[in-house]
Amino acid sequence: MERLATWLFGVVIVTVPLGAAGQEPVTLSGNPLRDVIDFHVHSGPDSFTRSMTDVEIARLAKKSGMRAIVLKNHFTATTDRAWLAERLTGMRCYGGIVLNRAVGGSNTEAVRHMVTFTGHRAKVVWLSTFDGENHVRRFEEDRSFVRVVESGQAVPQLAKIFKLSAEHELVVQTGHLSAKKCLILIHAAKAAGVNEDRSYPCDGRCNWHDGRADAGRTENGAKLECVWLRNLQGPKSHLKNQQHWRCVSTADYARAVRELGPKTSSCPLTSASISTPYTPMG
Numbered sequence: 001m002e003r004l005a006t007w008l009f010g011v012v013i014v015t016v017p018l019g020a021a022g023q024e025p026v027t028l029s030g031n032p033l034r035d036v037i038d039f040h041v042h043s044g045p046d047s048f049t050r051s052m053t054d055v056e057i058a059r060l061a062k063k064s065g066m067r068a069i070v071l072k073n074h075f076t077a078t079t080d081r082a083w084l085a086e087r088l089t090g091m092r093c094y095g096g097i098v099l100n101r102a103v104g105g106s107n108t109e110a111v112r113h114m115v116t117f118t119g120h121r122a123k124v125v126w127l128s129t130f131d132g133e134n135h136v137r138r139f140e141e142d143r144s145f146v147r148v149v150e151s152g153q154a155v156p157q158l159a160k161i162f163k164l165s166a167e168h169e170l171v172v173q174t175g176h177l178s179a180k181k182c183l184i185l186i187h188a189a190k191a192a193g194v195n196e197d198r199s200y201p202c203d204g205r206c207n208w209h210d211g212r213a214d215a216g217r218t219e220n221g222a223k224l225e226c227v228w229l230r231n232l233q234g235p236k237s238h239l240k241n242q243q244h245w246r247c248v249s250t251a252d253y254a255r256a257v258r259e260l261g262p263k264t265s266s267c268p269l270t271s272a273s274i275s276t277p278y279t280p281m282g
Contacts, residue, residue, distance in 0.1 A: 034065040039124075040227060041069045048074075054085040054093070062091035070094045074129050075102035077110070083119030096124030098175070099161075100131040105146040108160040115168045125165050127175035127185065135176040139244075149181045154188035166193035173225070186222050196223065224260065226253040 043057045044050035052060070054071055061069050071078040071085070071093060078095030086093040096114070097103060103110045105128065115122045128146035129135065136145040148155055154162075165172050172189045174182045227248075232239065234247030 031065050035067045037068045037070070038066065039070045039225060041071050042073070043071060046073055046075075054078075054081050055088050058085040058089040058091040058093055062089055066091075068092040068094060070096065070123055072096065072098065072124070072126065074098050074100055077103070077114050077117075079114050079117045079119070079121045082121040083117070086119070086121070094121050094123035096122060096126060096170070096173075098126040098129055099146065100128050101144065101146060105131070106148060106155060106157045106161060108157060108164065111161050111164050111170075115164070115170070122168065122170060124171045124173055125161060126173040127177060129176045132176040134178040134181065148177065149184050152184065154185055158185070158188065159192060162189045162192035162194055165189070166195070169195065171196045182222075224256065226256070 038061065041057055042048075042050060044053045057071075058069065069091065071082050072095075073081075075098070077097040079097075080095070082093040082095035085091065097110055099106050099110070111125055127148055131144070131146045133145045133147055136143060148158060162172065164170070172185075172194050174185055177185070228250075229242075230245075230248035230253075231250055232247075233242040233245040235243055237243045237245075237247070
């Protein structure tokens with residue numbers, strides 16, 4: 001049987017035969033980034049070092065023929081920044097808010113005000129990431145976290161946030177949560193009328209990958225987001241702060257896409273790494 005190799009380029013999966021030809025670089029026709037939407041862009045200004053600003057990334061995306069980008073920051077809303085970046089560059093930009101402790105955790109008022117900002121660039125509500133219980137426990141940190149599930153149910157304050165998300169057609173992203181809690185929250189979000197949820201399938205942060213949980217998430221209409229930066233993590237990473245995370249390779253993502261189907265997956269090429277210093281795009 002002929003062996004095959006698979007690469008992910010943005011949302012395009014390219015499969016070529018292995019062998020003599022398999023040793024040669026893949027030749028792509030056209031622009032693989034044209035009309036791609038990067039759903040997870042970290043840029044400056046930020047409390048973490050970023051190599052590019054919102055405006056610089058928007059210009060790069062426009063030059064590359066991308067359809068849109070979604071700006072993300074772990075500690076502040078990005079809807080106002082997205083509108084400004086779009087005004088200055090002409091690139092379609094969206095933003096959202098991550099419900100970490102810096103904005104009050106699962107704070108309904110933070111979401112309510114976000115959707116009223118000039119430009120109406122609100123697109124995503126991310127549940128807790130660095131302040132998520134799963135993240136804090138995974139890295140054995142002695143600090144407070146944002147609890148989103150109690151006794152097997154979404155905490156009460158999330159009901160209002162999910163309702164707001166449904167009313168304003170926002171995407172709910174499950175953040176740095178465990179696979180089990182992702183399922184609980186996806187059910188709750190769907191019950192509140194949220195049309196789209198996104199969840200990481202096999203991210204290196206918290207060992208979330210669980211084939212049964214992934215299937216459960218996609219069966220409920222959720223999308224799985226594949227983050228390219230995971231390729232550069234793990235013990236051999238050239239970035240010291242990424243060496244204690246698990247590497248998730250492009251091959252791992254390709255396998256997840258094949259198992260669950262491409263319609264359930266969002267695979268942005270440079271997601272979460274486009275402005276990370278000392279990476280190919282940084």
